[in-house]
Amino acid sequence: MSTKEFIEKVKNHEIDIVEHTYKLIEECKEINREYNYLNAISEELALNQAREIKIQLKQKNKSIKGKKLLGVAISVKDAICVKDVESTAGSKILQNYKPLFDAFVIQKVKEEGGIIIGKTSQDEFGFGGFSVNVGIGFKVPLNPFDMERSCGGSSGGAAGLSQKLGSHIALGESTGGSIVEPASFCGVYGLCPTYGRVSRYGLIDFSNSLDKIGPIGKNIEDVALLMNVISGYDKNDSTSLNAKNEDYESYLKKSVKGMKIGIIKEAFGSGVEREVEKNVYNGIQELEEEGAKTEEISLELPIKYGIATYYMIATSEASTNLAKYCGMRYGAAEKLEGSFNEYFTKVRSNNFGDEVKRRIVLGTFARMTGYRDAFYLKAMKVRTLMIQEYKKAFRKFDALVSPTTSILPPKFEDIEKLSPLQHYMIDVMTVSPNVAGLPHLNVPVGFEKNLPVGMLLIADHLQEGKLLQLGSAVEKGK
Numbered sequence: 092m093s094t095k096e097f098i099e100k101v102k103n104h105e106i107d108i109v110e111h112t113y114k115l116i117e118e119c120k121e122i123n124r125e126y127n128y129l130n131a132i133s134e135e136l137a138l139n140q141a142r143e144i145k146i147q148l149k150q151k152n153k154s155i156k157g158k159k160l161l162g163v164a165i166s167v168k169d170a171i172c173v174k175d176v177e178s179t180a181g182s183k184i185l186q187n188y189k190p191l192f193d194a195f196v197i198q199k200v201k202e203e204g205g206i207i208i209g210k211t212s213q214d215e216f217g218f219g220g221f222s223v224n225v226g227i228g229f230k231v232p233l234n235p236f237d238m239e240r241s242c243g244g245s246s247g248g249a250a251g252l253s254q255k256l257g258s259h260i261a262l263g264e265s266t267g268g269s270i271v272e273p274a275s276f277c278g279v280y281g282l283c284p285t286y287g288r289v290s291r292y293g294l295i296d297f298s299n300s301l302d303k304i305g306p307i308g309k310n311i312e313d314v315a316l317l318m319n320v321i322s323g324y325d326k327n328d329s330t331s332l333n334a335k336n337e338d339y340e341s342y343l344k345k346s347v348k349g350m351k352i353g354i355i356k357e358a359f360g361s362g363v364e365r366e367v368e369k370n371v372y373n374g375i376q377e378l379e380e381e382g383a384k385t386e387e388i389s390l391e392l393p394i395k396y397g398i399a400t401y402y403m404i405a406t407s408e409a410s411t412n413l414a415k416y417c418g419m420r421y422g423a424a425e426k427l428e429g430s431f432n433e434y435f436t437k438v439r440s441n442n443f444g445d446e447v448k449r450r451i452v453l454g455t456f457a458r459m460t461g462y463r464d465a466f467y468l469k470a471m472k473v474r475t476l477m478i479q480e481y482k483k484a485f486r487k488f489d490a491l492v493s494p495t496t497s498i499l500p501p502k503f504e505d506i507e508k509l510s511p512l513q514h515y516m517i518d519v520m521t522v523s524p525n526v527a528g529l530p531h532l533n534v535p536v537g538f539e540k541n542l543p544v545g546m547l548l549i550a551d552h553l554q555e556g557k558l559l560q561l562g563s564a565v566e567k568g569k
């Protein structure tokens with residue numbers, strides 16, 4: 092049953108929404124026992140919302156019929172604040188933090204009758220690509236197709252749950268690839284919108300100039316539907332774009348005939364697993380069969396300098412954002428002893444995981460007097476050049492294509508052997524569109540050794556519609 096059909100059935104009393112939600116929550120608990128996709132299940136909130144919908148339907152309240160997400164289960168990456176539900180961004184330092192307010196996207200979801208089922212697991216503060224960098228005391232989510240493998244990250248729980256749980260859409264978040272990369276490893280669709288298209292109000296920051304909230308779903312309609320609900324201007328986010336609202340669902344039916352796709356030359360060949368490449372080419376062929384025109388394009392900066400540029404900017408911003416977790420405002424606290432400096436050090440060393448500490452050191456270093464020009468400001472300059480290079484490409488092409496990841500989902504035992512730098516390399520395809528603030532979409536294109544492969548489509552700023560149009564063509568062609 093599609094989400095649209097589900098909503099109709101809820102409206103027509105063919106589905107009892109309270110019963111349905113109860114069952115879904117039980118299913119979540121069951122899945123979670125094995126796969127660790129949820130840090131918190133918001134049972135009370137979900138059932139209260141369902142009861143409210145049931146009452147309104149009984150009273151034949153007119154406005155209820157127009158709700159875009161009526162009764163649809165929505166999971167939320169742990170970094171996004173939900174009022175009265177523990178929101179930790181996957182970190183021990185935020186354990187027991189229950190926000191007093193809803194993030195903008197949560198307000199929107201609630202307004203449209205979406206039911207919040209829980210907070211999905213992630214790398215601590217989003218610092219990772221395999222969801223293995225979870226905070227102290229948190230569990231690592233497992234790949235839905237092979238429990239010995241990673242489901243990607245940092246929105247690992249969101250992508251895994253999207254694959255495992257029927258009638259559900261997830262809210263993920265990406266700084267450098269955390270929506271599309273886990274979506275690829277879990278065989279689902281994930282759309283990272285243009286920077287500023289979806290408000291960051293109520294998102295626990297990783298890197299302010301890079302963070303984006305976006306939808307992850309089992310099919311492209313679900314992604315477009317949730318995107319319709321969460322996008323738009325918000326005065327509470329100073330970087331929110333005041334662009335006109337769009338009907339993203341309307342793009343799903345449009346033909347891709349005549350659209351021009353640039354195949355990024357540097358993203359294929361050495362370093363990319365053959366099986367991945369083969370499936371991505373199948374996806375490209377699908378688009379050609381639907382009438383899109385393809386041509387190779389060479390983009391020098393994104394693949395070559397993406398990782399270095401991204402990690403300078405992201406860790407610099409992260410290191411300042413993390414300064415507020417000192418045991419005084421909210422989250423973890425320790426016994427107050429010694430000087431304040433000793434106290435802060437104790438709180439931070441006992442409650443931050445290793446990767447968080449590494450990024451604080453790296454980011455602080457890159458911003459220090461004497462290094463700032465050489466590292467942080469240099470990265471900002473490369474960022475501008477990268478945007479220019481992309482913009483030039485989009486004068487000719489509607490979208491660019493590459494694999495989403497260069498490898499199939501790896502085994503945990505192999506991830507353990509990686510150095511921090513090798514960890515960072517997993518995002519080689521995805522960091523640059525993030526650095527440039529460009530919208531990008533993961534489209535599942537096939538299976539290899541029973542593991543999913545994803546294709547990455549990148550479009551110009553605010554051209555999410557084109558991505559959905561192309562993704563839908565591939566979905567239909569399959």
Ligand code: GLN
Pocket residue numbers: 216217218219220244245264265266267268269270297405518
């Ligand atoms: N893997 C990248 C990192 O570790 C991106 C993560 C993200 O997008 N949140 O920073």
